[in-house]
Amino acid sequence: MLIVADDTNRTERELATGELTCPDCRGQLRPWGHARPRWLRTHDGRRHLRVGRSRCRDCGRTHVLVPGVMLPRRADAVEVVGEALAASAAGEGYRPIAARLGRPAATVRGWVRRFTARAQLTLQHAMRCLIRFDHGVVRIEPDPTATPTQAALAVLGAAAEAVERHFAVSARSRWQLASALCSGRLLANTSCPYPPLE
Secondary structure (H helix, E strand, C coil): CEEECCCHHHHHHHHHCCCCECCCCCCEEEEEEECCCEEEEECCEEEEECCEEEEECCCCCEEEEEECCECCCCCEEHHHHHHHHHHHHCCCCHHHHHHHHCCCHHHHHHHHHHHHHCHHHHHHHHHHHHHHHCCCCCCCCCCCCCCHHHHHHHHHHHHHHHHHHHHCCCCCCHHHHHHHHCCCCCCCCCCCCCCCCC
16 A cells, blocks of 8 residues: 555556655556545545556555545545544544534544554654654654643644655645655554654
């Protein structure tokens, strides 16, 4: 699995020119068909996605090319999930969040529980990202009143801002950028490690 830009034409162009590299061996990825079509629930309604697949020329492994707008194995856009996580970290209950977003309460509760279970791992990974992309960061004083979830979201947001400054780009969505920094693993199983930074 590889998180790519939410632009099918750009992704296909990068595959054709060999700009996308294998996350396992750094070899060139080439087009290799498509995964099954998916529907994604966004704030504006449902969106149909045709997710691409690629194969590495060197190691032969295949990878699903997941657009940054979605999280793997989730039916909702990363912005919807992110909004729910931020509201929960601010102290709002999952039922009011679910009602506002038009999602089942059990779904929102599951997102919050999964993220909370990984909050410490996410915080550590976000700190590594922040240090990697913001060379001015020497020391970060943690907020003693912040929960691990609040701290993880705060540092993840700071890391996304640092990436924008580092590459002098403006992302469509900070949540998409945060998801890309975590290789789509914001809501992954707690035993699923974050990828090392290069």
